[in-house]
Amino acid sequence: MKYLVGGSTGLLKQVETAERSVECCSPLEEQDLERQVTCMCWSGGEGGQEESEFAVGRANGAVEIYGYPSMDRRYEFKLDSPCVNIFIAPSELSLYGKLLYDKGTASNSALYPSYSDIELTHAPAKYICCVFQNGYCVILNYDLMTNSPIDGNCVSVEVKVLNASSKDDSTSRLSLPGLVAAYKLRGPITSAANHTVLRHRVVMGGPDVAPFLFDLFAGTVLWSGKLPHETLLCLKTHLDVRSICFLEDIGEDVIAVSTSDSSIYIYDMTCQRKPVYDMNLCDRRSRCLSAKQLALHEIRAYNTDRKKEIKSTVNEFYTSDSRNIVKLATVPRHITEEPKSYERRDTCDLFASDNVGSIYHLRIVTGDTLVRFLTSRLQKYQPSGEEVTREKALDHLIQARKRFGSAGANDRPLHCAPVNHDQYICELKGCYTIHNGAVVDITCVGYYLISVGLDRFTNVYDVRTRKRLFNLYCNQKQTCLLPFLSQYFQEYDASEFKQLEPVVTNSKGGLNGTEDDNTTDNRNDMEIDNYDPDESMDTDATSATDQSDRTDCDSSDSSEDSEDTDRNSEESSDMEDASSENYDEESDDT
Numbered sequence: 380m381k382y383l384v385g386g387s388t389g390l391l392k393q394v395e396t397a398e399r400s401v402e403c404c405s406p407l408e409e410q411d412l413e414r415q416v417t418c419m420c421w422s423g424g425e426g427g428q429e430e431s432e433f434a435v436g437r438a439n440g441a442v443e444i445y446g447y448p449s450m451d452r453r454y455e456f457k458l459d460s461p462c463v464n465i466f467i468a469p470s471e472l473s474l475y476g477k478l479l480y481d482k483g484t485a486s487n488s489a490l491y492p493s494y495s496d497i498e499l500t501h502a503p504a505k506y507i508c509c510v511f512q513n514g515y516c517v518i519l520n521y522d523l524m525t526n527s528p529i530d531g532n533c534v535s536v537e538v539k540v541l542n543a544s545s546k547d548d549s550t551s552r553l554s555l556p557g558l559v560a561a562y563k564l565r566g567p568i569t570s571a572a573n574h575t576v577l578r579h580r581v582v583m584g585g586p587d588v589a590p591f592l593f594d595l596f597a598g599t600v601l602w603s604g605k606l607p608h609e610t611l612l613c614l615k616t617h618l619d620v621r622s623i624c625f626l627e628d629i630g631e632d633v634i635a636v637s638t639s640d641s642s643i644y645i646y647d648m649t650c651q652r653k654p655v656y657d658m659n660l661c662d663r664r665s666r667c668l669s670a671k672q673l674a675l676h677e678i679r680a681y682n683t684d685r686k687k688e689i690k691s692t693v694n695e696f697y698t699s700d701s702r703n704i705v706k707l708a709t710v711p712r713h714i715t716e717e718p719k720s721y722e723r724r725d726t727c728d729l730f731a732s733d734n735v736g737s738i739y740h741l742r743i744v745t746g747d748t749l750v751r752f753l754t755s756r757l758q759k760y761q762p763s764g765e766e767v768t769r770e771k772a773l774d775h776l777i778q779a780r781k782r783f784g785s786a787g788a789n790d791r792p793l794h795c796a797p798v799n800h801d802q803y804i805c806e807l808k809g810c811y812t813i814h815n816g817a818v819v820d821i822t823c824v825g826y827y828l829i830s831v832g833l834d835r836f837t838n839v840y841d842v843r844t845r846k847r848l849f850n851l852y853c854n855q856k857q858t859c860l861l862p863f864l865s866q867y868f869q870e871y872d873a874s875e876f877k878q879l880e881p882v883v884t885n886s887k888g889g890l891n892g893t894e895d896d897n898t899t900d901n902r903n904d905m906e907i908d909n910y911d912p913d914e915s916m917d918t919d920a921t922s923a924t925d926q927s928d929r930t931d932c933d934s935s936d937s938s939e940d941s942e943d944t945d946r947n948s949e950e951s952s953d954m955e956d957a958s959s960e961n962y963d964e965e966s967d968d969t
Contacts, residue, residue: 380839380849380866380875382822384831385416385859389437391450394837396849399877404450413439418465419861422521423447425505426578427467430863434507436462442509444525454525456555460513464571467521468578468595470504476576479631487649490632492597499559499596506559508573508595510583514566517558518595524557534558541565542591542600560598565591572623574631575711582634584620590636590646605652607644608792616791618644622707628727629745635729637704643731645743645803647796655796656803660731660739661702703734708821708828710842713868725749728842729805730828732818738811738830740845745801749776752804773802809845813838819858825868831857839876849876 381395388410393402415438422444423431432453435443442462443455472480483491499506505521515538533554540563553561564583571583580601584590589604607616619639626633632648645656708730725746731739744752753772780793796802816833823829827848828840833856839849 380827380869380871382829382863382866383419383433383861384837384853384857385419385435385861386853387415387833387856387858388412389414389416390855391416391435391445392853394851394853396839396851396876397874399851399879401851401853411439413437414441416859417462419859420466421861421864422467422507426469426473427505428864430865433861434465434467436465436509438462440511456524458509458511458515458517460511460515462509463512463568463583464510464573464581466508466573466578468506468508468518468573470499470506473576479576483631487632490592490601490648492594492599492601494596506595508581510568510571510581512567512569512585514564514568515553516562516564516581516593517553517555518560519555520557520559522557524555536561538563539598541593541598542603560595562593562598564593564600570620570623572625572634574625575627577631582623582625584618584623584636586619587617588620589618589652590620590623590634592648602648603652604646604654607654607657608794610791621703621705624707624709624729626709626727626729626743627712628709628724629743630723635707635709635743637707637731639703641702641704641733643704643707643729643741643805644794645805647800647803650797650800654794655800656805657794658805660704660733660807703817704731705734705817705819706732706821708823710823711825711867713825728808728823730821730823732821732830734817736812736814736816736818736832736834738814738818738821738828738840740808740810740842742806742808743803744806745803749802749804773798776802776804811840811845811847813847813850820860822860822862824862824866826870829860829862831860833857850879 380397381393383404384392384394384401386392390403390405390407390410393404394400395402416435417438418436420434421427421430421432422434423429430447432444432446435445437443438461440458440460440462441455442457442465444453445451446453480491484493499518507519507521507524508516509519510516533556535552535554536558538551538553538561542565565588567585568583568588569585571581573579573581579595581593581595582590583593584604587606589606591600591604592602593599594601606618609616617640618636620636621639622637624635625631626635626645630647630649634646634648636644636646636654638644640659641661642657642659644654647655710728725744725748727743729741729743731741733739750769750772753776754767757767757772757775777795777798780795814830814832814834814836818830818832821828821830823842826842828842829837830840831837831853835853835856837849837851837853837857837860838847840847
């Protein structure tokens with residue numbers, strides 16, 4: 380397995396697990412903290428599905444195109460804001476993408492508009508989209524951009540302002556080579572994510588900027604979310620977005636959002652603008668999965684005094700104020716020719732990394748699987764053994780989440796979906812605690828999870844066994860990684876992940892032993908090989924006889940004791956000489 384990593388000083392490196400090596404692919408003279416790598420994507424081929432080129436976004440606003448494996452810089456341009464996300468969007472949807480879009484148009488036409496009058500979809504082309512922190516989103520024709528000289532043949536287009544505040548600074552026009560369209564969205568934007576199949580659909584968010592869905596082809600904002608509920612003391616809840624990802628296994632319009640206060644929100648665009656589920660990783664009360672919370676939600680005294688429960692459930696060593704969920708990632712959808720691979724599922728695996736070195740393995744559950752889970756929890760509380768219906772099980776979950784919290788702790792009411800829509804819960808399956816600093820980026824390639832952190836290490840985990848397979852020191856703080864497309868859902872054996880060989884020291888503390896030490900080691904090995912259990916039993920019997928003789932001699936006078944002692948010493952010396960002669964004969968035979 381191999382993958383690319385980008386560091387805090389702008390260097391690009393390639394990691395190979397089989398060789399256990401990290402190769403620097405950038406000149407050392409270009410190191411600069413302003414050139415920190417913030418995002419990367421493959422850009423080769425018609426739809427960015429080939430590993431011949433890749434694009435890099437940096438903290439100084441530069442966007443660069445590199446060739447692979449030559450690693451030569453082929454094109455670059457720069458804006459005045461850090462690049463948050465960069466991806467390739469082809470003008471035509473794939474066969475699977477058309478099926479998904481037609482299905483979405485039939486169910487919700489507002490989220491899936493018609494592209495019959497859109498100019499970007501008329502001619503076959505490959506577009507590169509760049510999202511910047513100040514709210515700018517630019518779309519460029521990849522072929523025209525890379526074939527034109529730098530600082531030449533610039534195209535000037537008008538910047539369209541969408542859902543942006545009047546206080547935001549924006550320019551009326553923008554000039555870049557190959558520029559097709561430019562938009563000014565509400566900022567600042569700290570995270571953006573696009574759908575892996577419907578790549579023209581992008582979700583963005585930032586500090587107190589609720590996530591919103593932007594369509595590149597239509598050039599409009601199709602959906603805008605809302606901030607979470609106020610607290611029970613009527614205080615505003617801040618939403619500091621750190622990472623966004625699509626939960627494609629559950630639905631094409633379901634997203635997960637992580638914040639800087641250790642919370643994860645789930646938005647379902649098809650039912651409401653508020654979150655449909657939220658969970659705080661530092662407070663297990665917010666999951667509402669215990670049978671007590673589900674079945675006893677109608678008891679008023681259950682939520683009157685919760686100070687003791689809060690103290691017992693929140694870890695005293697860290698709180699939500701100091702826990703930042705830096706990155707979210709999901710298992711990519713494995714599309715095959717089988718019809719089942721196109722169907723929606725009721726579960727989705729979600730990985731979340733924080734700023735203290737932990738990676739959480741979460742499982743989002745909805746649909747019929749959630750109903751069966753709730754029924755099994757509630758069935759034992761039925762006095763007459765009556766069957767728990769689907770409506771009753773979901774109603775118990777809604778009521779349990781609505782009754783959560785206490786004003787004394789300034790809790791925030793939990794979110795839930797409307798009655799006639801699917802509900803969601805989140806289970807914590809496991810946790811990796813290996814990094815010694817913030818885990819800045821994580822990517823799942825199917826059966827394996829790759830991570831890089833500020834502790835200068837990169838790790839590879841097995842998703843199925845939750846074990847670390849590979850660990851390598853990269854010499855610098857790594858901030859971004861890019862796996863190879865050909866390695867998705869590939870199986871590897873143990874030889875692919877080369878481990879660090881342990882260093883064995885001798886008794887003198889050196890790394891290499893002398894000839895005498897080696898001879899001693901060989902002699903000890905021969906003694907172990909020539910070990911005879913019968914001979915050992917005879918020796919033990921002789922020792923026991925000597926012990927009894929010594930005990931009998933205690934009642935005699937001192938002179939007799941000395942004579943017996945001398946006699947025993949002579950016998951023991953004779954036995955040692957005999958054993959040494961036997962050892963020499965056995966060594967010669969060997």
